Amino acid sequence: MSEVPLDARVRLLVKSLTPPLLWGALKSARARGVRSANEVEPAPEPSPPPVAEPPPEWEYVPEGWSRAATDERVKGWDVDAIAEAYRAKWPSYLEALRGPGPLGVYHEVVAGETVASLDHGAHTMLVSYAYVLALTARERQRVSILDWGGGSGHYLPLSRAVLPDVEIDYSCKDVPALVSLGRELFPEARFLEDDDEALSRPYDLVLASGSLQYSESWPDTLARLGEAAGSYLYVTRLPVALEEPSFVVLQRAYAYGYDTEYLGWVVNREELLREAAAARLELVREFLLQAWFTARGAPEQPVEHRGFLFRRTRT
Structure with a gap:
């Protein structure tokens, strides 16, 4: 064996x-x-090519407003795509304002979405405006409003919903593409393209909602708006810096169907109040809004939005 x-x-x-x-x-x-000794180790699968990271919606622009002269994608607000996006969302916006439901209505939703009435941040913004409008309308049967940068007139049906017994004499100043749509939607209102024409008369309330930051020389615009304010000037949806000096950011607004990029200020709060005082505007009330954004590379972030109600002093 x-x-x-x-x-x-x-x-x-x-x-x-x-x-x-x-x-x-x-x-x-x-x-x-x-x-086996003759078996060859299989080659590893090739790695997929890296996917390019899309640019952010918000970005700090250290060179400021000169960016518009060198970047063809910075088209601003006067583009047909914005008017088309507003038109597409208009029926659901009006529907959201009907009835006794909450005022959580924000019209600048992502393209393809329906405007609803349950946005808590929008509720804060619109109820704040309702307070301003009611304050302006005390003992009045008719209120004249200049909506500076008011698009196609979103604040007109809102004002009528908030104060149904008060006649709203509504004027809106904006870019040609949006003025054209506004005239179609509200033929009874005044939609103006020219700054001087819009500011040629006084109004009970001058409203600048989400618009002052798009004026390159915002202090001059603030002063001119104040001159047209017979009772109140309400600047709201304004991005503010609490620590850093005013700076410029870029927004890429493609998600909303706007097909454009635009520049805007983040305005230092103390600078705003100094310029307002120089224009003989007294702060009546400040409003905190539930709206923030983070801009890549910005010296201060996140950036919050606030509202400021001014009245013109007579001395």
């Missing part, structure tokens, strides 16, 4: 001490792991 090799005896001993199920698993794993 020939002698059993040592390695075979070791395997027999290990097998006798190993439970059958575990022994079978070990044999299977060993069989899968053993390759």
